[in-house]
Amino acid sequence: MKTISMCVLMCLAAGLAKADWLQFRGPNASAVSTEAKVPAEEVKIAWTADLPGRGLSAPIVVGDKVFVTCASGPGQETLHVFCFNAADGSKRWERAMRSTGRTMTHPKTSVAAPTPCSDGDRVFALYSSNDLFAFDLEGNLLWLRGLTFDYANASNSLGMSQSPVVVDGTLVVQSENDSESFAAGLDVATGRNKWKMDRPKAANWSSATVWKGAVALQSSKGILAVEPATGKMVWDYSDGASTIPSSVVTGEALYAVSHGITALAPEKGSVTQIWRNEKLNPGTASPLVLGEYIYVVNGAGVVIKASLKNGDELWKLRLKGPFSGSPVAAGKHIYAVNERGIFQVIDPEAPEGKVTQEIELKETVLTTPAISGGAIYVRSDSKLWKLQ
């Protein structure tokens, strides 16, 4: 009996762990769900929750909790963190804080633009104002930082959107802008700096990826990979990269948004280029890798399927665009939501690709969905949806 109970507990624990979507573009920032349970063939809206303010940050999911940030008030000075029950969309808790940094952004974006991240025990919510809050899963405030309060010229008048990543006890944040541009590794327990480094003085909206334990910081100069605990360089790719869409990784390679897509095999201190295809040119959305293929959504809303081995194009499929958020995938399907709120399900295994379902959410959606427990979570400026 005891053994069976242990098995059940272990299975439950494993199930919970698998249900997590802990950061921008989920597990390993790959935008692909690693769960066995996938959304239904035909997706329906399960529930909708109201949000009091705007946001481009994606939801994240930790176990049975969905976290989402938004900003409200005439100058977006009120910074919200919400925790919803994944099962029914009921609110577990909400915290409302006040910006200590600048809240000016381009009208299209928002102060709540960076996606929060979690190490499974804590949720780290970063905003364009450079305010950073760490909560436990029950909403207890663990620590906070005001990174513009600390570093007075660290801001971008168009707004910032770089999402943090957390690796082995270090939260890596980027505040890359034209003036006081930096990245820092913070102790997840205290919020204190473990390290801080200058970054190129140029506005940057791309987010870091984690590859083989190193944090790959992307900028217009290229990609610098650092040890999360120390900030020491692991490898440096210096041939330029995008400042908007972020790169994607697999176990074998890092697919950099650089001169189209450049497949890289970084090693300690050096980087080998595997292939480059300048026609694989992402618009705002970041690429994703599903199976043996890479999918890129260009600025015209056309998704391009290409081989992971050599970058050769297989087909192009025009979606209903434009897109600000990135596509995500689970099982055999890709999910993308355009700026007009048209949720589109794509079958990438169809000979020329095929859109198999559309749902009109009837709201502007500028963000990337999250996938967990066989459900897809999408947010707008006023709503959070669960689709499954």
Next chain:
Amino acid sequence: MKSPVLVLLACAAVSLHEAENLSKPIEALRAVQKEGLGNEAAGKAWQEIVKADAANLPEVLKGMNGANPLAENWLRAAVGVIADEALKAKKLPVEALVSFLKDTKNSPGARVVAFDLIHRADVKLAEDLTPTLLEDPSSDLRRHPVAKLIEAGNAALEKKEAGAAIAAYGKGLGGARDEDQIKELAKKLRDLGQKVDLPKHFGFLMNWKMIAAFSNADRSGFDTVYPPEKELKFDATYEGKVKSAKWVDFTSADEYGKIDFNKPFGMEKSVVGYAATDFFSTEDRAAEIRIGCKNGWKVWLNGELLFARDEYHRGAKLDQYKLPCQLKKGKNTLLVKCCQNEQTENWTTEWEFQLRVCDATGTAILAAK
């Protein structure tokens, strides 16, 4: 008779004891500093505070008085947790919160939180309090009565009562401190034939002496110390980027106070200009210099550098940067350095700034002369 008195005394003692117990954790939150200093102690203290009875909410809010913005957020989060529980249990100390709100010695941020809690507990009471907030030290709190006056003006207009509408809009404009409400009210009043002096309402400085153009090649002019940073001699002539640079008088005709270098000096690129003016204050006082600028800029007050910003063409808006400062009685000299970069896109032509002098609420401080 004796028993109730004893009970009251005992309750007071308990309350005092709790307040005393909270003073240390509140101090721990107030002690947080830059770069996460004090976070560990604050995290522990926060856990103690959120367990407090709702009766202690005014005490926790009081902790925000004079606190830095980081400490304010620690306390704001604690108040939120205590209040959520109290609202569920219908135990929010509304009367005490109203007293806290009415005491304008309390910090604006804390009073905004108090008002929001009152609103969550009793919407009608919050609405009854709203008209009293029109001249409030908090610009956030002023928004509510101004919005009500806009509604009242609109209702009067629908009834074709122009006089009543003008009165409501005018009163609203007097209290308004946020740009969106001011713009809306100014338009409504002008549509009704009323004059509105926006530069005066905002406190824009409109009259300047300007000099240009020094070189900003490779954006190096931002850190180059040109003669106006060493001396303000308005009859002097200096070597400029391509020709000699002289001071000229400039008065802005823009009602949002834009001081446009392109007007006197032409549409130059990779250049540095300076603008100087005197502001006469009636007293020694705290103030804010608020600047909006999409070029690289520096601002000095009486020779002291207040702030420098080397971002180009990412956008500008009213009150983009708020620079706390101390005005002295009499003449105060302001110097602005405004740097244009090398970009040639049509959205990079602006070489300008707007600057106003106001208090922390955003109320214009008008010059003595």
